Amino acid sequence: MSTILITGATSGFGKAIAYKFGSEGHDLILTGRRSDRLAEIEEDLKEQFKIEVLSLNFDVRDQKEVEKAIDSIPSEIKKEIKVLVNNAGLAVGRDTIDKGIVDDWDRMIDTNVKGLLYVSKELIPILKENGDGHIINIASTAGKESYLSGNVYCASKHAVDSLSKSMRIDLLPFGIKVTNIAPGLAETEFSLVRFKGDQEKADKVYQGFEPLRGEDIAEVVFYAASTPKHVCLNDIVITCTAQANSFYLHK
Numbered sequence: 001m002s003t004i005l006i007t008g009a010t011s012g013f014g015k016a017i018a019y020k021f022g023s024e025g026h027d028l029i030l031t032g033r034r035s036d037r038l039a040e041i042e043e044d045l046k047e048q049f050k051i052e053v054l055s056l057n058f059d060v061r062d063q064k065e066v067e068k069a070i071d072s073i074p075s076e077i078k079k080e081i082k083v084l085v086n087n088a089g090l091a092v093g094r095d096t097i098d099k100g101i102v103d104d105w106d107r108m109i110d111t112n113v114k115g116l117l118y119v120s121k122e123l124i125p126i127l128k129e130n131g132d133g134h135i136i137n138i139a140s141t142a143g144k145e146s147y148l149s150g151n152v153y154c155a156s157k158h159a160v161d162s163l164s165k166s167m168r169i170d171l172l173p174f175g176i177k178v179t180n181i182a183p184g185l186a187e188t189e190f191s192l193v194r195f196k197g198d199q200e201k202a203d204k205v206y207q208g209f210e211p212l213r214g215e216d217i218a219e220v221v222f223y224a225a226s227t228p229k230h231v232c233l234n235d236i237v238i239t240c241t242a243q244a245n246s247f248y249l250h251k
């Protein structure tokens with residue numbers, strides 16, 4: 001059983017992915033900024049599944065912190081890491097570009113693009129060394145089509161889509177698989193974060209249809225990580241049945 005490192009494991013997709021891999025007996029390295037949540041999830045996973053769980057509490061936007069955290073992983077754990085799930089990310093705000101807030105833009109670009117790069121930079125040498133590595137990037141349907149007032153979030157996810165393609169090419173000589181997963185609307189804390197804590201606004205996003213859940217994404221991530229050594233799922237778009245793409249949602 002290999003060890004899986006999941007960024008943004010304190011809620012939503014990341015948490016669901018942790019429980020899925022944990023239930024299948026994999027050891028885990030979980031990351032996030034909310035240390036109380038990390039500790040709670042770590043304890044529960046250990047108790048339920050009798051697996052090893054290491055929590056790393058850092059902000060993916062801080063390159064030095066990322067470096068320090070990954071460096072702190074004990075070597076006996078490091079050598080078991082085969083899968084990196086780059087999941088940490090967020091949308092902040094839903095303004096048209098002319099009304100955009102610079103701090104929102106920075107948070108999205110720094111987290112979704114630069115954070116993903118910083119974590120990957122630290123993990124790639126480990127995956128190279130260990131062999132049979134796999135990077136799974138959580139992109140979005142927002143990275144396939146830009147929608148009204150999605151501007152910088154959509155751009156950041158287009159960047160993830162593009163980085164997945166580039167990583168797959170650059171890492172070919174090392175046998176590292178790269179899978180891009182692009183989910184559509186899913187009910188997590190995503191909209192609560194996007195609307196800066198406005199629960200009513202967040203809830204409205206998912207009214208009138210059945211959105212995806214974290215568990216749906218976890219199943220897909222697990223499937224992608226379970227294909228034979230010679231098979232790489234490159235790009236997976238997953239929406240709820242009520243959604244066709246960024247533009248068409250049947251309520």
Ligand code: NDP
Nearest residue numbers: 008010011012013032033034059060088089186188189190
């Ligand atoms: P959540 O808000 O539920 O989870 C986001 C996770 O990312 C949290 O664990 C959060 O942890 C972590 N995170 C955010 N910023 C940072 C940071 N600076 N440093 C470290 N960790 C961070 O949302 P989702 O589960 O929905 O989102 C997960 C990913 O899926 C994101 O990349 C999102 O863009 C993408 N996505 C979401 C969709 C949706 O509709 N929900 C659809 C398509 C893609 P903490 O706050 O503790 O740091």
Ligand code: 8X3
Nearest residue numbers: 140141142183184185
């Ligand atoms: C999240 C899905 O459509 O809200 O990436 O941008 S969407």
